[in-house]
Amino acid sequence: MTMLRTDVVTRVSRATRVAIATDLRRLVTTGDVLDAGTDLEVYGYDASFLTQLKPVVPDVAVIARSEADVIAVMRYANEHRIPVTPRGAASGCGGGCVALRGGIVLALNAMNRVIEIDGPNGQVICEPGVVHARLNELVAPDGLIFPPDPGSSRMATVGGMASTNAHGVRAVKYGPTSSWVLGLTVVLPNGDVIETGSVGSRAKQSAAGLELTKLFVGAEGTLGVITRLRLKLLPRPKARAMVFAVFDVLERAGEAVQAVYRSGISPSAIEILDSRSLRAANLYRPDLGLREAEALLLFEVDGNPAGVRWDAEQIAETVRPLAVEVDWSDQEPRIAKLWEARSVVGAAVGALRPGSTRAYAGEDICVPLSRIPETLRGIQELSVKYDVPVATYGHIGGGSLHPAVLVNGRDPDDVRRVIALTDAIHHLALDLGGTVTGEHGVGAARAPYMTREHGAALETMRQIKRALDPHGIMNPATIFPEDVPPTPALDASLVTGGM
Amino acid sequence: MAESLVAGHRSTGNGEADVVPRYTIPGRAPSDVRDDDVGIALPTGAQALLEAEYENMLACVRCGLCLTSCPTYVLTGNENEGPRGRIALARALTEGRIPLTDELLTHEDNCLACDACTDVCPAGVRMEPIQVAFRAAVEPAVRRPVWVRALRTVVFDWLFPSMPRFRFLVWLVWIYQVSGLRTVLRATGALRLIGMSDADALLPPFVPHFLISSGQTYPPEGDRSDRVETVDLFAGCVMSTALAAIDHATVRVLQRSGCAVSCPSGQGCCGALHAHSGDRAGAVSLARSTIASFEVGGDRPVIVNSAGCGAMLKEYGHFLADDLDWASRAKRFSARVMDASEFLATRTLPVMHPIGAGSVRVTYQDACHLSHAQKITSQPRDLLRSIPGLELTEMAERSLCCGSAGVYNVTHPETARELGSRKAESIIATGAEVVVTANPGCYLQLRARLRATGSKTEVRHIMELLDAASSPVVAR
Numbered sequence: 001m002t003m004l005r006t007d008v009v010t011r012v013s014r015a016t017r018v019a020i021a022t023d024l025r026r027l028v029t030t031g032d033v034l035d036a037g038t039d040l041e042v043y044g045y046d047a048s049f050l051t052q053l054k055p056v057v058p059d060v061a062v063i064a065r066s067e068a069d070v071i072a073v074m075r076y077a078n079e080h081r082i083p084v085t086p087r088g089a090a091s092g093c094g095g096g097c098v099a100l101r102g103g104i105v106l107a108l109n110a111m112n113r114v115i116e117i118d119g120p121n122g123q124v125i126c127e128p129g130v131v132h133a134r135l136n137e138l139v140a141p142d143g144l145i146f147p148p149d150p151g152s153s154r155m156a157t158v159g160g161m162a163s164t165n166a167h168g169v170r171a172v173k174y175g176p177t178s179s180w181v182l183g184l185t186v187v188l189p190n191g192d193v194i195e196t197g198s199v200g201s202r203a204k205q206s207a208a209g210l211e212l213t214k215l216f217v218g219a220e221g222t223l224g225v226i227t228r229l230r231l232k233l234l235p236r237p238k239a240r241a242m243v244f245a246v247f248d249v250l251e252r253a254g255e256a257v258q259a260v261y262r263s264g265i266s267p268s269a270i271e272i273l274d275s276r277s278l279r280a281a282n283l284y285r286p287d288l289g290l291r292e293a294e295a296l297l298l299f300e301v302d303g304n305p306a307g308v309r310w311d312a313e314q315i316a317e318t319v320r321p322l323a324v325e326v327d328w329s330d331q332e333p334r335i336a337k338l339w340e341a342r343s344v345v346g347a348a349v350g351a352l353r354p355g356s357t358r359a360y361a362g363e364d365i366c367v368p369l370s371r372i373p374e375t376l377r378g379i380q381e382l383s384v385k386y387d388v389p390v391a392t393y394g395h396i397g398g399g400s401l402h403p404a405v406l407v408n409g410r411d412p413d414d415v416r417r418v419i420a421l422t423d424a425i426h427h428l429a430l431d432l433g434g435t436v437t438g439e440h441g442v443g444a445a446r447a448p449y450m451t452r453e454h455g456a457a458l459e460t461m462r463q464i465k466r467a468l469d470p471h472g473i474m475n476p477a478t479i480f481p482e483d484v485p486p487t488p489a490l491d492a493s494l495v496t497g498g499m
Numbered sequence: 500m501a502e503s504l505v506a507g508h509r510s511t512g513n514g515e516a517d518v519v520p521r522y523t524i525p526g527r528a529p530s531d532v533r534d535d536d537v538g539i540a541l542p543t544g545a546q547a548l549l550e551a552e553y554e555n556m557l558a559c560v561r562c563g564l565c566l567t568s569c570p571t572y573v574l575t576g577n578e579n580e581g582p583r584g585r586i587a588l589a590r591a592l593t594e595g596r597i598p599l600t601d602e603l604l605t606h607e608d609n610c611l612a613c614d615a616c617t618d619v620c621p622a623g624v625r626m627e628p629i630q631v632a633f634r635a636a637v638e639p640a641v642r643r644p645v646w647v648r649a650l651r652t653v654v655f656d657w658l659f660p661s662m663p664r665f666r667f668l669v670w671l672v673w674i675y676q677v678s679g680l681r682t683v684l685r686a687t688g689a690l691r692l693i694g695m696s697d698a699d700a701l702l703p704p705f706v707p708h709f710l711i712s713s714g715q716t717y718p719p720e721g722d723r724s725d726r727v728e729t730v731d732l733f734a735g736c737v738m739s740t741a742l743a744a745i746d747h748a749t750v751r752v753l754q755r756s757g758c759a760v761s762c763p764s765g766q767g768c769c770g771a772l773h774a775h776s777g778d779r780a781g782a783v784s785l786a787r788s789t790i791a792s793f794e795v796g797g798d799r800p801v802i803v804n805s806a807g808c809g810a811m812l813k814e815y816g817h818f819l820a821d822d823l824d825w826a827s828r829a830k831r832f833s834a835r836v837m838d839a840s841e842f843l844a845t846r847t848l849p850v851m852h853p854i855g856a857g858s859v860r861v862t863y864q865d866a867c868h869l870s871h872a873q874k875i876t877s878q879p880r881d882l883l884r885s886i887p888g889l890e891l892t893e894m895a896e897r898s899l900c901c902g903s904a905g906v907y908n909v910t911h912p913e914t915a916r917e918l919g920s921r922k923a924e925s926i927i928a929t930g931a932e933v934v935v936t937a938n939p940g941c942y943l944q945l946r947a948r949l950r951a952t953g954s955k956t957e958v959r960h961i962m963e964l965l966d967a968a969s970s971p972v973v974a975r
Contacts (some may be wrong), residue, residue, distance in 0.1 A: 033575065034577070034579075036598065036600065037598075037600065038538075038588065038591075038597050038598070038600045038602050038603045039579050039606075040582075041587060041591055042578040042579050042584035042587050042588065043578060044585070045561055045587065046561065046563075047561045047562045048562060050560060051561075052560070055587075063576050063577060065576075089563045089566060089579070090561075090563055091562055091563035091564075107576070107578070109566075109576055109578075110575075110576030112576075129576075130529070131567055133567075134567070152562070152563075152564070154564055154567060154619075155562065155563040155564050155567065190879065251707055262570055292528045344621070345562075346621065347621035347622050350558075350622065350623075355554075356558065357558055357560055357622065358560050358622070359560075360560065363644060412558075472689075474760060494854050495814075
């Protein structure tokens with residue numbers, strides 16, 4: 001398998017960087033251009049362990065504030081063959097928004113205007129930097145909701161959600177972000193602008209032509225830059241209820257999920273916490289008082305008040321023979337507290353071993369529902385084998401699991417073991433008929449597995465990429481493991497003006 | 500080794516794993532410093548100060564949850580101006596990977612230390628100690644004009660450590676206000692000319708009826724002999740002088756709640772401004788003298804009505820943790836400290852009556868150092884709701900800093916004005932007649948920014964409202 005090489009990044013000379021920045025300052029009319037050495041440090045990472053270990057600092061960062069800025073950057077970069085890496089809130093876990101081959105980081109977080117909430121047509125037009133939670137605050141007064149809900153609602157931008165095709169806790173009922181994007185405005189690598197999903201359309205469905213919208217959703221900025229999104233909204237459900245069930249045999253948790261589906265109920269979320277996660281949550285927040293067992297399942301149902309109560313009772317009855325403890329509630333404070341138990345786990349994992357922190361590596365596998373107990377056991381065995389604490393939780397309803405590994409970043413041996421464990425987790429997922437990324441995206445961290453995961457289909461993806469981005473400047477080394485050459489040797493002579 | 504996720508960390512040569520995380524040995528990776536970035540040399544002793552907060556910096560997993568909580572990030576959209584960026588910069592500096600540059604200094608200095616990021620951080624990173632350590636570490640390297648250096652010396656070394664001097668200054672300011680000099684300077688535009696119009700707008704109208712702590716005790720009021728408890732009042736420097744009316748109101752409210760209120764002599768400034776301005780030695784000295792002057796009260800609660808001071812007093816335990824002689828005394832003192840609203844929420848005020856003729860619409864502004872640093876948000880609201888006829892309404896962006904942030908509105912007037920105006924808009928949008936806060940900085944900032952928009956919304960400290968509502972004499 002081909003290695004991802006972050007060590008081949010060759011920073012261009014200071015003179016070239018100054019020249020690029022000088023040119024861009026002239027071309028970028030509303031945004032900011034950063035090129036001072038220490039100002040670029042913070043554009044060299046996201047949440048991934050990969051960049052935590054080693055920030056990959058770009059040559060220039062542009063904070064775009066308008067579509068015109070994006071067009072100007074792309075035209076310039078395309079002319080001079082400078083890599084461009086789009087970046088939102090940089091809350092991703094795969095290193096997909098850092099300049100792996102140097103060049104320009106194009107930050108879109110400041111393009112954060114909601115342009116129009118079209119209530120009657122159930123859609124919203126907005127810029128890519130709008131944060132998910134903010135969008136939902138703004139559409140709530142109209143009784144609407146943008147249903148995809150990443151756990152990172154308070155940081156993730158909708159542009160990043162679309163680019164990584166984020167799923168989140170409610171994807172099991174509402175589907176991934178791609179189901180909710182009606183159209184996109186995209187600046188192509190050569191600076192041309194296209195609108196997908198029919199120009200100027202407000203239709204909620206379309207069968208016209210190739211589905212270009214879905215091509216750019218999940219492309220992680222390798223095909224172009226999203227500058228505007230037309231998103232579909234749904235009437236906000238009036239009520240929700242939560243069933244929680246504790247299991248002392250892991251396999252029974254898996255059976256419980258199957259049994260609920262067979263009973264004809266489609267929960268809006270089904271989450272699992274394994275024994276280590278429960279332990280971590282209790283260490284971190286003793287007041288939560290979670291019963292420690294092999295697994296805890298949370299089933300959320302939403303809809304009308306009478307309906308959610310019926311659903312919750314039905315689920316509780318269905319799983320009762322399999323669980324050691326079952327309860328349900330439709331009281332908002334109780335539901336919020338249970339969700340809190342789920343949401344603190346990611347950070348709480350650090351409590352399992354003082355002096356260590358959570359590392360986002362191997363954190364996003366997805367396996368067939370029927371293989372979940374096997375996967376959880378496999379992860380626990382690998383945890384013992386590599387002597388790295390791992391707590392696993394996730395959206396079991398869709399088979400998406402988040403193994404949270406702990407690392408003491410000051411101990412090189414520990415770092416080595418975490419890297420080896422991560423690799424083993426990825427291969428475990430592939431062995432069991434799953435994927436290395438269920439919802440966070442490939443980025444750089446998971447690019448080395450794409451050949452095994454896709455086989456010949458990867459070449460088809462490459463052909464699409466080459467057709468749209470012949471010079472390979474769009475977010476190189478993300479998704480595609482090896483075919484993008486390192487940054488061409490830039491020098492000042494390539495750059496117009498400035499020198 | 501197996502196929503590696505981060506194969507880029509392998510050496511290109513023999514295939515042996517060669518994983519050397521950049522943060523293994525702080526300050527000992529000179530080869531990683533990019534040669535083209537010329538920086539300022541780190542001052543002596545800076546490395547040790549930074550390393551003391553290194554664990555804290557490492558706890559950041561860079562999830563980005565803090566970004567939207569940060570006032571400067573919200574305003575600029577620049578990651579250097581967000582909490583995650585500031586931590587990354589401080590960490591890279593500590594590790595010796597990047598040099599100290601003017602840009603880096605500016606980004607760190609622009610932090611309001613409002614701790615909104617600390618409040619939302621799931622990994623438990625605490626920003627304030629990082630800022631305090633960073634500012635102390637780099638202060639000797641900061642290039643400041645001679646007159647600014649001189650002013651800092653006067654303010655930090657001469658003025659704040661001495662309450663008599665502080666009172667004298669406040670008295671001079673009073674003279675400035677009542678003598679007509681201010682009117683002349685304002686009318687002629689002289690204030691704008693010397694760049695002091697923002698600072699001037701922050702001055703409160705006050706009468707020099709100072710609360711001087713000289714060991715006096717105010718007795719409890721009413722027939723509450725069954726519940727008499729003595730508390731110590733931390734009177735504060737600004738609160739006991741420029742805003743002395745609030746201190747007096749606090750004493751009365753505590754008396755009516757059945758407490759005897761003791762004002763230990765020897766107390767003065769808490770040192771928060773020093774700590775946030777890089778004067779660690781000054782802050783340590785004030786912390787020690789504050790602790791010493793309150794030890795006479797044993798384990799009595801120390802009541803403070805200024806959120807900024809309260810946060811600092813509660814932080815003494817951490818701040819002096821490595822100080823062999825003072826660590827345990829500091830910890831014991833910090834455990835006694837309670838914000839006035841935190842304390843009063845555990846007591847009952849005898850009689851509460853309306854503060855206006857009809858119902859009064861009020862909005863409450865969370866002081867960052869109360870809500871973020873001390874996690875006190877419900878108690879003041881509950882106290883306000885206990886006032887008959889008071890209608891409490893919430894403003895938008897309630898956890899966003901108003902821009903006061905200690906002396907930030909003097910040192911960074913533009914950003915402070917932008918944040919202050921944004922806050923004023925949120926307040927005005929609620930339609931409230933009164934905005935209530937619990938911190939002197941916010942109090943002055945809100946007054947200045949609301950007045951600048953022509954708003955008639957009154958600014959009150961929560962103790963002033965409780966004083967009016969619990970007063971035996973109903974003032975209409």
